[in-house]
Amino acid sequence: MTTFESDSLFPFFANMLPEGALRRVVCRQHHVDENDLFGILCAMSGADSIGSIDVKEVAQ
Secondary structure (H helix, E strand, O other), X not given: OOOOOOOOOOHHHXXXXXXXXXXXXXXXXXXXXXXXXXXXXXXXXXXXXXXXXXXXXXOO
């Protein structure tokens, strides 16, 4: 497993997020702020994603 760290969301992962009305619905359902890209990505981590990418929250 490879781990990457960044203060901002990598463009590859940002492109996996929903936009517009669908983002608002996802954020409302998961109680995540629309500007919290990491939070949205983690909330959607159980959903099917493109390719063989798994997104998991890692405790610090």
